[in-house]
Amino acid sequence: MTDLAIVTEKLTRRFGALTAVDNVDLRVTAGQFFGFLGPNGAGKSTTIKMLTGLLAPTSGRMQLLGMDFSSHTLAVKRQIGVVPEGMGLFERLTGAEYLNFVGRMYGLDHATTLQRTEELLEFMQLADRPKSMIADYSHGMQKKLALAAAVIHGPRILFLDEPFEGVDALAAGALKALLGRMTARGATIFLTSHVLEIVERLCSHVGIIHQGRLVAQGSIQELRAGIAGEEGTKTTLEQIFLSIVGQNGAERSQIEELSWLT
Amino acid sequence: MADVAQPVGILKQIGLIAGLRWRMLHNNLRRKQNRLDLLGLIIGGVLAGALVLGVCFVLFEGARGFVYSGNTTWLSLIFWAIFAWWQLSPIVVAGFGVSFDFRKLLRFPMSFGTFYIIALAYGLADFSGLAAVCWLVSVVIGAISAQISLLFPMVAVGLLFVLFNVTLERLLGSWLERWLAQRRSRELFFAGFILLMLGLQLLGPLMNRFGNSVGPWLMRALPYFAYFPASLAGKSVGAASAGNYREFMLAAGGIACYALFFGSLLWLRFAAQYRGEELSESQAPEKTVRKTVRRETAEGTLGLMSPQIAAVIRKEFRYLLRNGFAAMVLLIPPILVFALISQSSLLQFMGSKGLSPELFFPSFVAYIVLILMAPAYNSFAYENTGVQTYFTAPLQFRDVFLGKNFVQVCLIVTELTLCIAAFCYRVGAPSAPIFLATLAAIVFTVVGQLSIANWSSLSFPRKLAFGQVHGQRQSRMAVLIAFAAQILLFGISSLVLGLGRWTGDRWLPAKVFALLAAAAVGGYVAALDALTSYAEKKKETLIEALCR
Numbered sequence: 014m015t016d017l018a019i020v021t022e023k024l025t026r027r028f029g030a031l032t033a034v035d036n037v038d039l040r041v042t043a044g045q046f047f048g049f050l051g052p053n054g055a056g057k058s059t060t061i062k063m064l065t066g067l068l069a070p071t072s073g074r075m076q077l078l079g080m081d082f083s084s085h086t087l088a089v090k091r092q093i094g095v096v097p098e099g100m101g102l103f104e105r106l107t108g109a110e111y112l113n114f115v116g117r118m119y120g121l122d123h124a125t126t127l128q129r130t131e132e133l134l135e136f137m138q139l140a141d142r143p144k145s146m147i148a149d150y151s152h153g154m155q156k157k158l159a160l161a162a163a164v165i166h167g168p169r170i171l172f173l174d175e176p177f178e179g180v181d182a183l184a185a186g187a188l189k190a191l192l193g194r195m196t197a198r199g200a201t202i203f204l205t206s207h208v209l210e211i212v213e214r215l216c217s218h219v220g221i222i223h224q225g226r227l228v229a230q231g232s233i234q235e236l237r238a239g240i241a242g243e244e245g246t247k248t249t250l251e252q253i254f255l256s257i258v259g260q261n262g263a264e265r266s267q268i269e270e271l272s273w274l275t
Numbered sequence: 276m277a278d279v280a281q282p283v284g285i286l287k288q289i290g291l292i293a294g295l296r297w298r299m300l301h302n303n304l305r306r307k308q309n310r311l312d313l314l315g316l317i318i319g320g321v322l323a324g325a326l327v328l329g330v331c332f333v334l335f336e337g338a339r340g341f342v343y344s345g346n347t348t349w350l351s352l353i354f355w356a357i358f359a360w361w362q363l364s365p366i367v368v369a370g371f372g373v374s375f376d377f378r379k380l381l382r383f384p385m386s387f388g389t390f391y392i393i394a395l396a397y398g399l400a401d402f403s404g405l406a407a408v409c410w411l412v413s414v415v416i417g418a419i420s421a422q423i424s425l426l427f428p429m430v431a432v433g434l435l436f437v438l439f440n441v442t443l444e445r446l447l448g449s450w451l452e453r454w455l456a457q458r459r460s461r462e463l464f465f466a467g468f469i470l471l472m473l474g475l476q477l478l479g480p481l482m483n484r485f486g487n488s489v490g491p492w493l494m495r496a497l498p499y500f501a502y503f504p505a506s507l508a509g510k511s512v513g514a515a516s517a518g519n520y521r522e523f524m525l526a527a528g529g530i531a532c533y534a535l536f537f538g539s540l541l542w543l544r545f546a547a548q549y550r551g552e553e554l555s556e557s558q559a560p561e562k563t564v565r566k567t568v569r570r571e572t573a574e575g576t577l578g579l580m581s582p583q584i585a586a587v588i589r590k591e592f593r594y595l596l597r598n599g600f601a602a603m604v605l606l607i608p609p610i611l612v613f614a615l616i617s618q619s620s621l622l623q624f625m626g627s628k629g630l631s632p633e634l635f636f637p638s639f640v641a642y643i644v645l646i647l648m649a650p651a652y653n654s655f656a657y658e659n660t661g662v663q664t665y666f667t668a669p670l671q672f673r674d675v676f677l678g679k680n681f682v683q684v685c686l687i688v689t690e691l692t693l694c695i696a697a698f699c700y701r702v703g704a705p706s707a708p709i710f711l712a713t714l715a716a717i718v719f720t721v722v723g724q725l726s727i728a729n730w731s732s733l734s735f736p737r738k739l740a741f742g743q744v745h746g747q748r749q750s751r752m753a754v755l756i757a758f759a760a761q762i763l764l765f766g767i768s769s770l771v772l773g774l775g776r777w778t779g780d781r782w783l784p785a786k787v788f789a790l791l792a793a794a795a796v797g798g799y800v801a802a803l804d805a806l807t808s809y810a811e812k813k814k815e816t817l818i819e820a821l822c823r
Contacts, residue, residue, distance in 0.1 A: 065667050066666055066667060067663055067666050067667065067814065067818060068814075068815060069811070069814075069815070087669045087670070087671070088669070090667065090668060090669035091669040093667075095667045097660070097663045097667060098822075099660035099663070099822050100660060101660045101661055101662075101663035101664050101667070102659075102660060102661055103590060103594075103658065103659075103661035103664070104659060104661070105593070105594055105597050105598070105657070106590065106593060106594075110589075110590075110593060113586075113589075114586045114589065114590050114664075115664065115668070117582040117583065117585060117586035118582070118583050118586050118587075118664060118668040118669075118670060119668055119669060120582055120583070120669065121582070122582070123578070123582075146597075
């Protein structure tokens with residue numbers, strides 16, 4: 014039997030009258046590079062927040078690595094890493110101080126934390142500015158630091174919300190390689206991105222959420238098989254995505270009608 | 276071809292920005308969290324309103340009396356008081372208004388003149404400015420009610436004085452903001468402030484020694500104050516009252532010159548902002564030098580704690596040391612206490628009023644605890660998005676509170692130890708029963724407040740900007756809760772001390788406080804688990820408030 018890293022059953026989150034996530038049943042196998050897609054406001058961030066303990070579900074169940082999240086919260090958190098929305102950095106610490114802090118918060122011993130901090134800063138090319146506070150980092154540097162903090166404890170599941178946004182091409186290449194090696198070693202990566210080319214290149218499986226509902230889930234090949242593309246051409250993830258979330262002609266014509274735009 | 280946006284008039288733009296601020300306030304109140312805050316705002320507003328009205332009445336009567344008795348130049352004293360309030364209170368009170376960064380307006384097609392006027396006009400929109408204007412109006416009305424012929428001079432002087440003060444206040448705020456944007460200058464400012472406070476402490480002994488020679492020197496310097504705007508304002512009213520309009524025009528012209536001078540400097544400052552001045556920590560990218568990351572080799576006593584608590588403690592100390600103003604607030608009480616007890620007149624005063632160290636000791640300890648506990652009621656204020664780490668990391672939230680509270684208690688213990696030692700050396704030690712009762716009372720009031728403060732931090736979080744003075748707004752509810760908790764705990768403490776005096780049992784307060792302290796510690800420990808569950812319930816509120 015295949016090990017499931019993430020399982021949700023009828024996961025629902027309401028904000029007053031708005032249902033942001035509606036009965037989502039996710040299945041992510043251990044070791045998968047899973048891309049979680051959806052238009053703006055579809056419920057991606059809300060789902061990630063629930064899966065990482067930042068938001069309580071209104072109803073439904075979540076199992077991570079075979080453990081029920083609500084009853085084994087701490088045990089689950091020890092096994093996951095996350096780059097939350099807004100990156101969750103303490104901006105008045107230096108990069109090294111922040112990684113030390115996070116390492117210790119995840120229960121790593123002092124020596125291991127120091128060693129990993131040094132290695133991560135070198136790997137992320139952040140070791141050049143040891144005295145700079147995070148507030149003075151560029152957006153891309155902050156992103157790299159947030160990623161470093163997410164992996165410092167060697168998580169078995171990594172949740173990444175738009176990890177490549179603002180990261181330069183060199184660093185993005187190194188990060189992709191790092192993430193690839195993690196999945197090769199059995200780690201599961203749950204990633205959201207608006208850049209569908211990145212998802213297509215990195216992820217083996219995708220889930221598509223639209224208006225709070227999970228409308229598609231499976232390997233890219235499986236989804237491709239369900240969409241009729243032009244004969245002789247390979248259907249892209251963008252075509253699959255647009256086909257599933259229902260980008261129709263009516264919305265296009267509205268944009269085209271903005272005649273006052275030059 | 277597309278339409279081109281039409282130029283917008285200055286009044287229209289001011290109206291739009293006023294509307295924007297109103298919408299911001301209105302939309303803020305739509306949140307349940309902020310509606311609770313509104314309650315605090317209303318209560319705070321009523322108290323502040325009472326203060327402003329009370330002072331208005333006093334100034335009205337004062338101005339009327341001065342004019343009526345012919346001592347119109349004494350109005351200078353009132354103008355000096357208003358000037359001091361207007362310029363100093365924004366730094367001390369740190370502003371009542373909603374934070375609004377004018378640089379955000381620069382993306383719009385706005386002329387520099389409009390930007391300048393809007394930025395200047397908003398100097399009147401905070402509490403200190405509004406209060407000062409109310410007081411000036413009451414002075415003007417008071418003077419006119421005594422002598423109707425002063426209508427025009429008082430209105431003219433009042434307007435010039437408002438213009439001068441608002442310009443200077445905006446200029447000082449702008450300079451301070453620019454200067455403190457750099458970490459190095461913040462540290463210099465911080466060091467300078469401490470030196471100034473320590474210097475003031477020496478003022479008393481110096482005055483005692485050289486007071487006789489300083490007196491005449493001060494008297495010689497006094498006439499020079501006549502050329503400052505507050506004195507000129509009083510002088511111009513006095514001249515108008517006596518019918519000397521030439522002197523009135525000269526003095527009023529002097530105030531106008533000051534306003535023009537500072538207005539020009541402000542123009543240059545705002546021009547720099549208008550051109551897009553950058554106030555970040557490092558204006559230019561640092562030269563990249565490959566350096567080995569500094570290793571922290573020693574764990575010290577923190578090694579005895581759980582890694583999570585130790586990590587929170589380290590982070591708290593780092594944040595404290597890097598947040599100049601927060602650190603400064605913590606240093607003010609001991610500095611003031613040192614300054615107070617170094618005055619030889621204090622001992623004379625205590626002797627003349629029959630005040631013994633027995634009474635004075637608990638009071639000054641209560642004062643220090645009162646000031647130092649205030650930040651604990653909104654302890655996540657500077658965390659920003661980092662607060663999410665506390666919820667994603669595998670830890671019980673009690674560890675976060677234990678770390679934060681440990682730092683708070685360390686600060687209080689350190690400051691109190693220094694102050695008590697200085698007090699005992701200078702004023703004399705209180706008797707053993709009072710000394711021990713006070714120590715037990717410290718445990719009771721500090722630990723008792725910590726539980727309430729932790730709850731308040733989760734329930735009414737408010738994000739504060741690091742190292743900033745202007746536009747900072749504490750959570751009103753947190754302030755009210757702090758106020759209520761302190762009244763309650765210090766009320767109980769006063770009652771216990773009074774009971775000791777009433778029964779004649781000198782050891783009774785110590786015994787009662789020991790019991791109360793034990794109860795407070797027990798309550799604190801019990802509350803930690805409840806607060807951990809409560810943090811889970813309130814995490815959305817907390818994250819929303821701090822990550823916005």
